[in-house]
Amino acid sequence: MSIESEIQCDGLAIKNGHQEGIRKILNLTMKMAKTLNHEILTHVTFERQMKLPV
Numbered sequence: 459m460s461i462e463s464e465i466q467c468d469g470l471a472i473k474n475g476h477q478e479g480i481r482k483i484l485n486l487t488m489k490m491a492k493t494l495n496h497e498i499l500t501h502v503t504f505e506r507q508m509k510l511p512v
Contacts, residue, residue: 461502465509472511481510 471480484507491499 461505464502464506468506468509477511484510 468480468484471477484503488500488503488507490496491503
């Protein structure tokens with residue numbers, strides 16, 4: 459899994475007007491990762507969230 463590829467895909471979605479949708483998906487993914495205690499998914503999701511525009 460490439461974090462940079464995921465971030466590029468997020469960027470394309472944001473560019474196409476889906477910023478809030480990406481934010482919601484990443485929040486749900488983070489919640490799931492923490493519930494599952496999945497360190498890799500938590501890390502990847504956190505990295506993706508940090509790259510979102512404010």
